[in-house]
Amino acid sequence: MPRPATEPAVVSPYYLGLRNRERLARFAAYVLLVLAIVIVFFPLAWMATVSVRPNLEVTRMPPDWIPEIFTWEPYAxxxxxxxxxxxxxxxxxxxxxxxxxxxxxxxxxxxxxxxxxxxxxxxxxxxxxxxxxxxxxxxxxxxxxxxxxxxxxxxxxxxxxxxxxxxxxxxxxxxxxxxxxxxxxxxxxxxxxxxxxxxxxxxxxxxxxxxxxxxxxxxxxxxxxxxxxxxxxxxxxxxxxxxxxxxxxxxxxxxxxxxxxxxxxxxxxxxxxxxxxxxxxxxxxxxxxxxxxx
The missing domain is CATH 1.10.3720.10 (MetI-like)
Structure with a gap:
């Protein structure tokens, strides 16, 4: 006998668990990719910001990401x-x-x-x-x-x-x-x-x-x-x-x-x-x- 149109379809618990595991695996993969991008680009970003500040400011502790004095002198x-x-x-x-x-x-x-x-x-x-x-x-x-x-x-x-x-x-x-x-x-x-x-x-x-x-x-x-x-x-x-x-x-x-x-x-x-x-x-x-x- 056909199921009434208003009756919701029954999804098996196994299928729900499998779909949740796939979503969790995809989320973990994205987290790892973002972490890898941060690890890779961190030294590149620091290299770029150091190149546009005076040499004395580079050795300051603790270091600052944004230079107080912006200069193109090294490139010049x-x-x-x-x-x-x-x-x-x-x-x-x-x-x-x-x-x-x-x-x-x-x-x-x-x-x-x-x-x-x-x-x-x-x-x-x-x-x-x-x-x-x-x-x-x-x-x-x-x-x-x-x-x-x-x-x-x-x-x-x-x-x-x-x-x-x-x-x-x-x-x-x-x-x-x-x-x-x-x-x-x-x-x-x-x-x-x-x-x-x-x-x-x-x-x-x-x-x-x-x-x-x-x-x-x-x-x-x-x-x-x-x-x-x-x-x-x-x-x-x-x-x-x-x-x-x-x-x-x-x-x-x-x-x-x-x-x-x-x-x-x-x-x-x-x-x-x-x-x-x-x-x-x-x-x-x-x-x-x-x-x-x-």
Whole structure:
């Protein structure tokens, strides 16, 4: 017999308990996300507020979030000091060169590893994976001796070569995983239509792999932009220094220019923040695609 329209539907206690548990889990997840955002943005907010106050006010206890004296002097000093501008130019040039070389060389090596079978292929892959697990600090002295011998000490070329040694293997592995997910039939169809293998790669494989290129390029640029250890070991003169060295040089034995250091840090973070805002979707696609490919 059909239930009258005015009679309320009976919801089982099990369904109510399940729905309440889902709501509680969702609420807990939102709480954890908000807490994570606060933890992440707390040092960033403090960095920004320190960069616009006098250095004497930074050391005041207890600290104040809102500066009593608002000043752009640290930023003005950075933009009016030639050696600081050179530092920004050096960092940008080195990061872009390393990113471009890593993507070009990495794409060629990744294509060979993804499309061809040859003796020693597994050994090459194991070597590339091993380079990602090797502690970079152990390479400081060998690199120092090598570049002293080659006459490349205190040159930007030395930094480009060193950065390539740990960004290139990552790009190769990441692009290879992405290439393996693209059917080779697409390239073969392009070659049947008259393209050479190189033409088929540039007309089909490369346009379809732009998320992987964006992800690998952004990761490579980030590593080169933020690297500090090898820069300290291999660079001495101010005309060849990078941003991380310039920030570290502001730490003195008696007086540390905290406002200048934070202003440098804010300016150094801006390109990365802008890149992540516009390219994070492609970076996630490039990082996750091919994750299950062997």
């Amino acid at each position: 000093k950075i933009f009016t000091t030639p050696r600081y501008l050179v530092v920004f130019a050096n960092t940008m040039v080195i990061s872009l060169v390393v990113t471009a070389l890593s993507l070009v060389l990495g794409a060629m090596a990744a294509y060979a590893l993804a499309r061809f079978r040859f003796a020693g292929q597994r050994a090459v892959l194991m070597f590339l994976i091993t380079t990602q697990m090797f502690p970079l600090v152990l390479l400081c002295i060998p690199y120092f001796r090598i570049f002293i011998t080659l006459g490349l000490y205190d040159t930007r070329t030395a930094l480009v070569i060193v950065y390539l040694t740990f960004t290139l293997p990552f790009c190769i592995l990441m692009l290879r995983s992405y290439f393996l997910n693209i059917p080779r039939d697409i390239e073969e169809a392009a070659m049947v239509d008259g393209c050479s293998r190189l033409g088929a790669i540039f007309r089909t494989l490369v346009p379809m792999s732009y998320p992987a290129f964006v992800g690998a390029g952004l990761y490579t640029f980030l590593l080169a932009w933020n690297e500090f250890l090898f820069a300290v070991v291999l660079i001495e003169s101010w005309e060849n220094r990078v941003l991380t060295m310039a920030i570290y040089s502001l730490m003195a034995e008696f007086v540390t220019e905290w406002n200048m250091m934070m202003a440098f840090s804010v300016l150094a973070s801006l390109p990365l923040v802008v890149a992540f805002i516009f390219l994070q979707k492609y970076m996630v696609q490039g990082m996750t695609a091919g994750a299950l490919t062997s």
